[in-house]
Amino acid sequence: MTRSSTYLTKNLLLTLAAGLALSCGGDGGGPTIDSQLLGIYQVTNYQGSTVGCDQPTDLDPAPVFVLLYSFLPNDDRDEPLLGGLFCGTVESCRQLAQIAPEPTIGYSFIEGNDAAGWRGWAIASSGAANDQCRADVQAHVLTSTSGDAINIETKTFATVFDGDEPMPGSTDLICRNSAALEALRDDPPCTEILVLDATFEAGI
Numbered sequence: 001m002t003r004s005s006t007y008l009t010k011n012l013l014l015t016l017a018a019g020l021a022l023s024c025g026g027d028g029g030g031p032t033i034d035s036q037l038l039g040i041y042q043v044t045n046y047q048g049s050t051v052g053c054d055q056p057t058d059l060d061p062a063p064v065f066v067l068l069y070s071f072l073p074n075d076d077r078d079e080p081l082l083g084g085l086f087c088g089t090v091e092s093c094r095q096l097a098q099i100a101p102e103p104t105i106g107y108s109f110i111e112g113n114d115a116a117g118w119r120g121w122a123i124a125s126s127g128a129a130n131d132q133c134r135a136d137v138q139a140h141v142l143t144s145t146s147g148d149a150i151n152i153e154t155k156t157f158a159t160v161f162d163g164d165e166p167m168p169g170s171t172d173l174i175c176r177n178s179a180a181l182e183a184l185r186d187d188p189p190c191t192e193i194l195v196l197d198a199t200f201e202a203g204i
Helices: 090-099 177-186
Strands: 039-049 065-071 081-087 107-109 111-113 117-129 132-146 149-161 190-202
Touching: 039 090, 065 090, 065 149, 065 190, 081 090, 090 190, 107 117, 107 132, 117 177, 132 177, 149 177
Parallel strands: none
Antiparallel strands: 039 065, 039 190, 065 081, 081 107, 111 117, 117 132, 132 149, 149 190
């Protein structure tokens, strides 16, 4: 099993989008996510742990800003999602928002709303051992208790699940992302946590 070099995965599960409300996009920009949280936020608290989820401690260096923006995933240009990326200046954040890339290192919130919170999942690492599949699944939760403050919590869970039979000529189990997410129902151990708080700094 290979492990991710960062807390935030490079393999986002964007195929799970469902039930998102749409609003009209800008001139030629396509649909955008229905959220009042879009903007640039200054990070005020940044804590984490790679040895469990009970006692996160301050992390250094902490990112300066986190950008929340609407993007269209490459595999479904009609279904906008809420993305989150770190950036160093307000100007660089705005440039990212204009490009609106599909996050490869960052957050992708797949379902939810501003009132109830936004949720997303991703696979940080995966592999097979002892005839079972194993995957580190990251669960992202974005909440806002006021109009100018957000909290993002990412927990990583070590899942173990059955894989599909190998393809002809191969001995490798087929480990599916959907099965890794279903394994979260088994209450797997939480191995890592990352928590940030941020306050609104500027619009995009």
